[in-house]
Amino acid sequence: MIVTTTENIPGHTVRETLGQVFGVVVRSRGLGGNITAGLRSIVGGEIPEYTKLVEDARRHAIDRMIQNATVMGANAVVMMRFDSGEIAQSMNEVVAYGTAVVIDPAP
Template sequence: MLVTTTENVTGYQVVEVKGQVFGVVVRSRGLAGNIMASLRSIFGGEITEYTQLLEEARRHAIDRMVKNATMMGANAIVMMRFDSAEIGQSMSEIVAYGTAVKLEKREG
């Protein structure tokens, strides 16, 4: 399935809008990860524990969004975006969302 942040896809046209689609993931870093991240924050630099957590959460959110769009009968998602929020002090919510559509190749 094509997932794009743009509204239009070169060479294709939207023939049907299926509707809004999203995928949600809520993740928590374990106690050991939080301790390591806290220690790293003292010295500065990238906190790889959180970077890995958020990269994985984004991938899972996209996977869930694609699954939902497939169930709606879409073959593409346009205008895809991410949103995120903190829940408490140790959890992150990641949402991937966009518009599920049916695309067809343009003639000529």
């Protein structure tokens, strides 16, 4: 399935727009990871424990969005975006969303 952040896909035309589609993931870092990340934040710089958490959550959200688009009969998702937030200061929510479409190769 083609997933793009653009409205159009070069070499393809949108035959049908099926509607909005999304994938939601809520993740929490374990106590050990939170302690390690907290210690790293004292000296500054990247916190790999949280970077991995967000990367994994985004990948999982995209996978769920693709599953939902497939169920709708789509073969592509256009205008894909991410949104994220924090829940109860210990959990990270990531949403991947876009428009499910059916595309055909351009003549």
